[in-house]
Amino acid sequence: MNSTEISPIVDPPGGVGEDHRMKTKIQIRNLDVHYGDKQALADVALDIRANEVTALIGPSGCGKSTFLRCLNRMNDVVPGCEVAGVVRLDGADIYDPNLDVVKLRARVGMVFQKPNPFPKSIFENVAYGPRIHGLARNREELDDLVRQSLKKAGLLEEVENRLEEPGTSLSGGQQQRLCIARAIAVSPEVILMDEPCSALDPIATARVEQLIDELREQFTIVIVTHSMQQAARVSQQTAFFHLGVLIEEGETEKIFTNPSNQRTQDYITGRFG
Amino acid sequence: MTNPEKPLEMQPDERLARRYRSERIFRACGLIAIGFALSALVVLFGTTLFQASGVLTQPYLELDIAFDPAEFDPLGDGSEQSLAAGNYAKPLRKAIRSLLPEVKGRREKRSLNRLLSAGAEYDLRAFVAAHPDVIGTEQVFSVPLSEIAGLYLSGEVRADVVEADRRISNRQIAWLDALVAQGRIEEKWNTRFLTDGDSREPELAGVQGAIRGSILTLLVTFVLSFPVGLAAAIYLEEFAAQNRFTDLVEVNINNLAAVPSIVFGLLGLSVFLNVFGMPRSAPVVGGLVLALMTLPTIIIAGRAALSAVPPSIREAALGVGASPTQAVLHHVVPQALPGILTGTIIGMSRALGETAPLLMVGMVAFIVDLPTEPTDPSTVLPVQIYLWSEAPERGFVEKAAAAIVVLLGFLIAMNAGAVWVRRRFETRS
Numbered sequence: 001m002n003s004t005e006i007s008p009i010v011d012p013p014g015g016v017g018e019d020h021r022m023k024t025k026i027q028i029r030n031l032d033v034h035y036g037d038k039q040a041l042a043d044v045a046l047d048i049r050a051n052e053v054t055a056l057i058g059p060s061g062c063g064k065s066t067f068l069r070c071l072n073r074m075n076d077v078v079p080g081c082e083v084a085g086v087v088r089l090d091g092a093d094i095y096d097p098n099l100d101v102v103k104l105r106a107r108v109g110m111v112f113q114k115p116n117p118f119p120k121s122i123f124e125n126v127a128y129g130p131r132i133h134g135l136a137r138n139r140e141e142l143d144d145l146v147r148q149s150l151k152k153a154g155l156l157e158e159v160e161n162r163l164e165e166p167g168t169s170l171s172g173g174q175q176q177r178l179c180i181a182r183a184i185a186v187s188p189e190v191i192l193m194d195e196p197c198s199a200l201d202p203i204a205t206a207r208v209e210q211l212i213d214e215l216r217e218q219f220t221i222v223i224v225t226h227s228m229q230q231a232a233r234v235s236q237q238t239a240f241f242h243l244g245v246l247i248e249e250g251e252t253e254k255i256f257t258n259p260s261n262q263r264t265q266d267y268i269t270g271r272f273g
Numbered sequence: 274m275t276n277p278e279k280p281l282e283m284q285p286d287e288r289l290a291r292r293y294r295s296e297r298i299f300r301a302c303g304l305i306a307i308g309f310a311l312s313a314l315v316v317l318f319g320t321t322l323f324q325a326s327g328v329l330t331q332p333y334l335e336l337d338i339a340f341d342p343a344e345f346d347p348l349g350d351g352s353e354q355s356l357a358a359g360n361y362a363k364p365l366r367k368a369i370r371s372l373l374p375e376v377k378g379r380r381e382k383r384s385l386n387r388l389l390s391a392g393a394e395y396d397l398r399a400f401v402a403a404h405p406d407v408i409g410t411e412q413v414f415s416v417p418l419s420e421i422a423g424l425y426l427s428g429e430v431r432a433d434v435v436e437a438d439r440r441i442s443n444r445q446i447a448w449l450d451a452l453v454a455q456g457r458i459e460e461k462w463n464t465r466f467l468t469d470g471d472s473r474e475p476e477l478a479g480v481q482g483a484i485r486g487s488i489l490t491l492l493v494t495f496v497l498s499f500p501v502g503l504a505a506a507i508y509l510e511e512f513a514a515q516n517r518f519t520d521l522v523e524v525n526i527n528n529l530a531a532v533p534s535i536v537f538g539l540l541g542l543s544v545f546l547n548v549f550g551m552p553r554s555a556p557v558v559g560g561l562v563l564a565l566m567t568l569p570t571i572i573i574a575g576r577a578a579l580s581a582v583p584p585s586i587r588e589a590a591l592g593v594g595a596s597p598t599q600a601v602l603h604h605v606v607p608q609a610l611p612g613i614l615t616g617t618i619i620g621m622s623r624a625l626g627e628t629a630p631l632l633m634v635g636m637v638a639f640i641v642d643l644p645t646e647p648t649d650p651s652t653v654l655p656v657q658i659y660l661w662s663e664a665p666e667r668g669f670v671e672k673a674a675a676a677i678v679v680l681l682g683f684l685i686a687m688n689a690g691a692v693w694v695r696r697r698f699e700t701r702s
Contacts, residue, residue, distance in 0.1 A: 072592070074588065074591065102595070102596050105591065105592060105593070109592065112585060116585035116588065118586065118589060119586075128593060128595075132593075132599055132603075182589075186593055
């Protein structure tokens, strides 16, 4: 860890800057990740801006999912995974040994590649997070919170009358939106999405993409995707990874129209990957 | 294919026919195997049920008993002590002699008395204790016949066998035939078999003591092995670090599951009985031994069920901020529960059928009293079967068969319970 390289944080945690859209939400410096002897990420430095969608692209095995899972310490549960470097959420190091991982994951929610609702009712799926974090004082509040979350995830209309049915009975696209509602329900600040549309058909994908755009107002979103079009459609910032190295990052428009690196150019034009 | 060139030479439809033929042969093999297994099962159940059917009824002799106050109430006050001091054998002997007045002489009379079960006296005593008002009247009272009489009446011992080769004499056979002719003998449903404890007399022996012993033992086994096994399985599967120590633990658990059960019995004898001085023949010790034997089965089944839960469920729970313990207890364990319970019930039914380790801790003793607590001396169903099948009296053969039916009934009920539990939990999720 070399703290001298870290730029000073302008905004105090929780404070509001001049232009809150340009505020850095997560700051990553010197990030190295090893799985046993294998290095998965080398010296990654990236700023993720608040209330924007940052897309992570790159060929399979380039380390973008690993990077994503570093942001809420999901890699902690992977045996043999070692993370070195600095990841700061609102200026506070999330790898601080004194930090409570449970609280971190409440602030940084996650949506996975395959829809993974709990084998419980739709209501229970969304209510589980608020319940373990004590976000609702009584049944009415919980009810309200669940409905609001489902509404934000654009699912409420479809499931309003069958909240007691199992979450697994929904279609794939509905399940993924249920998972998004579940993530939203604990009011996170950041939502990490690991290829959220890879198991969905084009219509469900369009629905989820539209949702991501709406959620940007309230949350900071980091999304891993294999689809160039999706990255171009939903994100404001794009980071291109290759072989565990962050090759290029910047405004999505610039990356897709005028990349400065030859490998980025080759990848987005489909010459490899 | 054994000859790779031949199929190529054949016409396509010829090859197709060959493929269908091999498929038919394969199916036929499967059907034959299933048929063999089923017929073995039918033979097993059939012979056992046939042998056990003799237990259903028992011959009773109707006697006209004069409840003479001088015999039944020697103190004359009708109190409990007075009734307990009464002579119950004499009125019975008198009553049977009155039916066959031709029997004379000491030896003949004694021979006649042997047709009555030793339990007749106790039945009469219990009847008088329950109905003291019968004293002074004359009543018809049915008493059980002895084993030798029962075997002759059920046709298992025939009169054409040489007299020296059977335990019932020609005279006794003649008396029985006379009693049948008088219409004094009736077959009654044998409830005694299910309500009484063991006895030296086959016609009095019951399986209730063994059933209670088995239930008490299994309760102890379940209470000890299920929580410990579940906790061990959860810890090893979900929380333990992957290192040489956990590998060692895992190998040892797998080894323990393969240890012959009698070794656990020897352990129980040397540790629980000799070191800790726990009571001999007690279900609590048997349960402890069986719990040790069942533990590895529960741990292995539990770990298999836990590892079958998709990792995405754990990630989902962790992703919304559940702690690892919450993720496991709220989501992984409920998902794995049907598998864990199935494994547990399989382990318990193995424990129910276990004999060898219980012999080591003294549960093989002859115990007449019905156990009510885990520390009471008792025996269990499989040991009871073993004891009866070893007994020289012929009447115990059908008792052993009937006890096997009871044991099989318990096993089938437990396995049906396992299926029910699994269905219930699967439809709920």
